[in-house]
Amino acid sequence: MAQTSALLKALKKELKANGLTYGDVAKHLDLAQASIKRLFSEENISLARLDKICQMMNLEISDLVKTMSERQGQLQQLSVEQEQEITKDINLLLITICVLNKWTMAEMMDHYQMPETECIQKLAQLDKLKIIDLLPGNRIKLLVDSNFGWRENGPIQRFFQQTIGNEYFNSQFEHDDEILLVLNGMLSNQSNGEFQRKIKRLAREFELLNQEDTNLNLNDRHGVTAVLAIRGWRYGLFEHLRNQEK
Structure with a gap:
């Protein structure tokens, strides 16, 4: 049972990393969300269902087992x-x-x-x-987990925000290994949430590619930094024109 618990824990972490919820799993398996919660809480998921859940994330069960083994006893976050x-x-x-x-x-x-x-x-x-x-x-x-990350709004994240933000965007983003997309629109809360889940899936894909490329010679790898973000933002440029009653 200990291995089953560890495997399902790894599965839940993979779902979270891919921005997927119990609702998404329920829809994929054509079950009620309450049934999915019960399967996870009772740790009673068949291999067939486990395989279908892994397929949602383009994973094999063997990938999940490998992830579980790598994570056991490894550091996921610093204090x-x-x-x-x-x-x-x-x-x-x-x-x-x-x-x-x-x-x-x-x-x-x-x-x-x-x-x-x-x-x-x-x-x-x-x-x-x-x-x-x-x-x-x-x-x-x-010794760190493959999903190791800096603390959200922690010292490392704040350090980079304060020290490299201007330097990072001081570029024309015109080279083959650069791209800058600025999107502006009006989304419902539901659409905003869906877009955030897609960002998390893209971030997970970045991490998987990064892990795969660690097997390459250092000369074949090049340092890159990706910034993925979305926020509600009223442009200060137009603030003086805004109807203050709105």
């Missing part, structure tokens, strides 16, 4: 204090990003001007934070 420690040291932040992208120490030393002793020191800090195991020969074993 606020741990993130604060990383943001206070720009070199530690750099090394953290490198290890999350599965760089070796040799690759870090080759790409950045940092004394070997300092690089080892930063890796030791990440070992203490349980983000990695620093093995003999300065080999790195990543």
Whole structure:
């Protein structure tokens, strides 16, 4: 039963990562939503139904089992204090990003001007934070979950918002590896929610591609940052024209 619980927990995380709800599953399986909730709560889902749910996310059951195994005992998020420690040291932040992208120490030393002793020191800090195991020969074993993410509105996220926002958008987005789309419209709350679910699915696809490409040579991979967002926004440019009674 322990394995069943872990597998269904992994399934629920995959559904959430893909922006899918019990309602979506119920519709896909042609069952009532209450029945889906009961199946999950009682941990009584047949292999046939499990396979159909996985198909919603373009997954095989074997993919789900692999995800479950990788997640057991792995870190999914840091504490606020741990993130604060990383943001206070720009070199530690750099090394953290490198290890999350599965760089070796040799690759870090080759790409950045940092004394070997300092690089080892930063890796030791990440070992203490349980983000990695620093093995003999300065080999790195990543301990984070495949769905590891920074805290929402946490120190790391705020750091990037405050320090790289202007730099990120200071581009014409005209190269083959760049794109900028600015969409404006008026959506109902239902449509807004559906679009947010699609954004989450797209983010999950980005993470899957990122995981797949970690097997490639570092020279064949290139750092990219994707910003996906939607919000209700009244343009300040037009605020002086707005009817204040509305």
